[in-house]
Amino acid sequence: MTSQKSSTESLVLQSEKGTKQNVGKRVPRIEDLRIVKGKAGYTDDIEMADQHYAAFLFSPYAHARIKSIDVSKALELPGVSLVITGKDIKELTKPMSSRAATKSPTSHYILAVDKVRYMGEPVAAVVARSKYVAADAAELIEVEYEPLKVVASIEDAMKKDAPLIYPELDTNEMISDHFDFGDVKKAFSEADKIVKERIRIHRYASTPLETFVVNAYYDPTREELTIYASDQQPGRTVQSVERTIGIPSSRIHLIVPPVGGGFGYKLAIWQYVALASLMSKMVGKPVKWVQTRTESLYAFHRPRGYMDAEFALRKDGKVLGMKLVDWQADANWPYVAALYSLIKFANMSGTYEIRNYSFEYHCVATNDPPIVQDRGVGKPFMAFALERMMDFSADALGIDRVKIRQVNSVPAEKMPYTAGSGEVYESGNYPEAIRRALEHSQFQKKLEEQAKFRKEGRYVGIGIATGIEPGTSNLGYYFLSKAGDPDYNGAGQMATVEVAADGVVKVNMNGPEIGTGHVTTIAQVVADVFGITPEEVNVDAWYDSIHGHLTYAGTYSNAFNDVYLGAVLTASNQLKDKILNIASSLLKEDREELYLANNYICKLENDKEKRLVGLKEIARISYGRLLSFPKGEEPGLKVTAGYINRTAKPFVRSDFNVQLTHSNSVHVCFVEVFPENWNIKILDYAIVHDAGKVINPGIVDGLAIGSTVSGIGGALYEEFVFDEQGTNLSLTFGDYLKPTAMESPEIRVDQMESPAPNTVLGTKAVGEGGAITSLAAVAGAVEDALKPFNVKITGLPITPEKIWNMVKDTPEYKKINKEGQ
Amino acid sequence: MTRMVTVNLKINGKQYSEEAEPRLLLVHFIRDALKLKGTHIGCDTGHCGACTILWDGKPVKSCQILAVQAEGANIMTVEGLEPEDGKLSIEQESFRENFAQQCGYCTPGFLMMTRYLIRNNEEMTREEIREKLHGNYCMCTGYQQIVDAVQDAQRKYFATKK
Missing domain, CATH: 3.30.365.10 (Aldehyde oxidase/xanthine dehydrogenase, molybdopterin binding domain)
Structure with a gap:
């Protein structure tokens, strides 16, 4: 029902x-x-009278001590009215603090003080009469750095003698915890088979086409700060600006014109809102900053990390239990540290009835740039890990990949369903969604086509994935680290x-x-x-x-x-x-x-x-x-x-609702891999999306398609690549590859409507579903296409180079190359 | 003081004469000097196409060219698409009817490309449209509804020619 x-x-x-x-x-x-x-009318379209412009100097090093900064040449440039560095910031502002992580650094300011922790960290700021002069002046600032040993990975960070990102904490691990739901031990002792794998996630990000834009003016006649900003969370920004630069929130007037794409990226703008506001107060002029694309690619991504997953299986495919240990390099910006680790555990069993599981997480600071709550936060990886494990489990048991999902789906009659973690799935019909997806995707026909293509020597594969798409954050995970009733709630x-x-x-x-x-x-x-x-x-x-x-x-x-x-x-x-x-x-x-x-x-x-x-x-x-x-x-x-939303409830460790509504989807992806160059082409993509009551199908279809293509970008093309010194090598769209219209498939969406009982119209989450479910559907399809090579895909993006490295020593590769000669 | 150069050009049928630094990008000239804010900047490197304008009817990425190079040019920006009767142009109407924009930041660039493509090609297949749009990025829609809109716009354009 x-x-x-x-x-x-x-x-x-x-x-x-x-x-x-x-x-x-x-x-x-x-x-x-x-x-x-x-x-x-976006933020950059607005100009104030006597408009001045800011520019920043960003660190070229991932980890270095700042020995000295000489701003004299910048100040001499005609048109420059202000240059500030960490020295000023330490005097005038408060450092950032952790919201969710138990350990809170005290040395991370809105401009780097004494040392830099990532490439692209702002080190100095300039205000000038024009944007060109501001950029010129930033280039004239001379900084002497003493490079420090770079912490380039989670493994590096956890070594005994690892350099510390925040020395005041005596560790690079900002928070870790372990949850046990149900009886995991019993589940594993009763298993017919145990499947174990390390699943990885890479660094990628949504890149809204409009970058950060802020325009701030402190009016001394009213003692009021007026800000225009491309900001996704202005309520919180006002609080953060107040806390950081000391202007009372009652004297902050923040306006957000239409935003040119959010995707979570613009939850991180407040640091620059605080900087522009402070500088406006200092120079008495309106200060505008428009981030360049390269600056936007420096930081605020999804973190890299991995999950060690172990599944206890009954031979009919039933998952009796899971053991999950999640490691995320998500701590190098105190503001959002740990969110990627924390957001997963409550929804970790996805659309499946898996009562027994343990979830352990470790949130680690490295010299990777900061992260932000990018579209779905940790949930795309959560779904990727779970769905890949479903595929591996099916393969290990010799059963069908669709069958294992049907066997484990929460039965319709058990809705509303309380997951092992306490998360309440208030609505949905997961078996029906799979059934509709098989029909909508013409799954049977696809299987027949695949068999035909394989005979012709073509590498064609089908992937299926289900995904839970939670909405409305109760932000309850703050209860883990903060005593009492946290100051913030998204309900x-x-x-x-x-x-x-x-x-x-x-x-x-x-x-x-x-x-x-x-x-x-x-x-x-x-x-x-x-x-x-x-x-x-x-x-x-x-x-x-x-x-x-x-x-x-x-x-x-x-x-x-x-x-x-x-x-x-x-x-x-x-x-x-x-x-x-x-x-x-x-x-x-x-x-x-x-x-x-x-x-x-x-x-x-x-x-x-x-x-x-x-x-x-x-x-x-x-x-x-x-x-x-x-x-x-x-x-x-x-x-x-x-x-x-009155279904929000206080956190009890054994009964924990992270989010309050739960949409879901099933994706079926049909791909071909070409052995000439190992390129991948998506031949067909079908989605069943259940976001409850749909108010405008044109809008909801568009969000389902768009979020899916953003996931396809993460699955096949997008990755921030760093060298061993932590240098970000992906600083233009020539290096950081987004899917264009050419790579994007035609997507067929079937909207299913299971209304939420706890929202006013029965509506639920819409904007993140594709980004969550698509990764595993694409990976499953590519792996299936490459079945003759017997490869296993445990990480993304699946680039031609990676495929070639996986297949080049296989018998199938030797066979086709011999034939090709 | 930087030497300034006077740039004379025509945009959307109107003659402009404004001073510019020799290094000023055309897109900054259009946005900041002429205050035509519909042309956007998305990447600074010529990949994304948000700054696409028509120059003598052909699409040009205005972040890849200096204002002084546009001396004497005849340019059209998104502000020039709308017919004088206040109705939407074929391209604008098709984009709206097909839900081809979400945040809308890329839309002016896509509209200028569409104006060019539908008038300078035989009937395009979806595959061809996708190929021809590969220099314009959209981070929101996944392109499908944009392809719908371009196809629709071309159909409408051809109907006016019959």
């Missing part, structure tokens, strides 16, 4: 009588009207809805618009509440901190569909209620008979709609004609409301 009753029934949307329902329709995006005209948001004085319904979701269709999605939902068309709803795409917001306000963690829509609906319903109350008093009509339709307050008379008064008129009275305004109501028609 996929239909479950909503627990928040009072909020459930009911389309007003006599108006068209918009939720569920493929409404063309309203924001596109501006986008296609080049008038979206709620605020939104503002008003009927303006001109009678127009206006909404601000009080969160950043990062390209995921929020404007139109909100317009559809609000249109249905007020009985108007989506085009009539004015949804403001700017985040503005002067509207009500929570300290974790931002667009992240796949939470929009839950908490932002919850806040928008709460505010809309409160406002509608108020409007109908006012109308009822004014008209002396029964409140229960009134409804809103087409910008009028209406009622039914003899089954016919009668328009009683216009919304515009109600607005006029509510804002201005106060003598006509009913007693007992407050004038004005503006509501800012907050919303919390």
Whole structure:
């Protein structure tokens, strides 16, 4: 069963009588009207009067002591008004601290102080009258470094005599922990077979086409800091700026214009927001910084790491238990250290019923650059490791790779299902998703084609993977390291809805618009509440901190569909209620008979709609004609409301909900590998995606496809490569390879709808699914295509060079090369 | 003080004459001197195509050329696509109808490429469209809905020629 009753029934949307329902329709995006005209208005499009520009000098070393910095030549350059270094920063700011890791360094500042810990760490900053002069000045800064021994890997970091990234901590391990769920020992003692493998993940990243952009002005007349920034988590940024540079949050006004792609990358911008703000205060000018592409490729990636996985199997394919030990190089930026380690354990059993498992994690600091919560955070690797192990387990038992997934799927009748970790899967039907995927992908036909191609000597393979796509972070993992009730939680948001004085319904979701269709999605939902068309709803795409917001306000963690829509609906319903109350008093009509339709307050008379008064008129009275305004109501028609997903619960070690909604998907990938050059071509790609209620299929399909292609990039092309000195060798799109339209496959999406019972509309996570599930589907397909060579794929990206190295000593390779001669 | 050079060029049918440093990139000239903000910068190295403009009708990446080299040029940017009647152009309409943009940052570059491609090619297959778009990056959509939009735009364009 996929239909479950909503627990928040009072909020459930009911389309007003006599108006068209918009939720569920493929409404063309309203924001596109501006986008296609080049008038979206991104942060860099905004200029302030007397605009000044910042540039940074970044470290060329991965690990070095800063012996001296000479800024004199930079300061002499005409047009330069300020140069700052770590010396100033140490005096003027507080260091960054850990949020989730138990150990918190005290020496990591927003500009490097005394030493650099990664290539690309900012070492000095310049403010100048033009961006070209600022860049020139940064080049004139002379820094003398004393290179230190580089910690280039997790193994290096854990050696007894390893150099310490943070000497004050006496260790490179920032946090580690061990969880046991169920009876792992018993599971392994009863196993028919045990399969063991080390699965690796490489460094890759989402690279939004718009880089970090910040424009900050400290106005001394109002003692207020105004910031424009391409920021995904502005609520948190305000707090971090306050903490770091000491301007009270009540005096920080942060605006986020439409963001040119987020993907988690822009959760890390706050460090530069703090720097630009500080420099603006110092020079008394508005300071803008536009990050270059190379600067954006220095840092804020996904970490590299590996997982040692051991599966206890019954011979029919049932996974009796798992032992997992996860190592992540995710600690070289205290702010997000440990998040990749921590986010996995609660959802580690994926869409499967695996009751017994142990999960141990180690979060290690190396001289790899900092990480950020990139699309799905640790979940793409979580799913990759789990799904690869499913394939290896099936192979070891001699059973079908589809069969093992069917055997282990959480049965539909067990939903809602509480995983061994305490994570509650509130909705979904995993066996049905597999069944639909087999049908949708024409799996049987693919098998027949594959058999035919193999006979012709073509290397064609099929991969299948399932994936859980959690949304709405409860951020409960802070409970692991911090005592008491942590200061932050992602289970709620605020939104503002008003009927303006001109009678127009206006909404601000009080969160950043990062390209995921929020404007139109909100317009559809609000249109249905007020009985108007989506085009009539004015949804403001700017985040503005002067509207009500929570300290974790931002667009992240796949939470929009839950908490932002919850806040928008709460505010809309409160406002509608108020409007109908006012109308009822004014008209002396029964409140229960009134409804809103087409910008009028209406009622039914003899089954016919009668328009009683216009919304515009109600607005006029509510804002201005106060003598006509009913007693007992407050004038004005503006509501800012907050919303919390009430299924969020405090952390108990044995019962731990990391995220509150769970979408899922099944990917089937069909590939060919060409032995001429070991290139891979995806011939077909089919997805069954269950994100609960779909508000706009055009938007949701696009996110499913786009997130999948981002995963395909990670699986086949993208990798940050470092030399033994920790030098990042992938600093342009010529070296860091993104999939283009040529490499990207045609993807067929089948949307399945199992509504979430704990969200206002039954909607769930949408934006990360493809990035999570695709890695294993692609790897499984390539491995299957290369079956004649008997190779095992345990890491990514699967490049032609890697394939050649795997196959070149195999009998099949010798055979085809002999034939080719 | 840096020597300044006056650059005279035509953009979207309008004549401009503005001073520029000899080293100023054309894309910075368009954005910062002429305040036409629809042309974007995505990579600085000529890979991503966000800064694509049409120069005498042909696509050019404006981050790979200096403003002074554009002396006398006839350029079209995304702001020039919209017909005077306020309706959307065929390309703009097709991109909107097909959900071909998410964050929209790459869209102006894709639209300029589309304007060029649909007018200078016989009916393109999806495979051909994908190949011809390989110099424009989109980080959001996975390209599929962009390919839909280009195909749709070409169909619409050909319909106007009948």
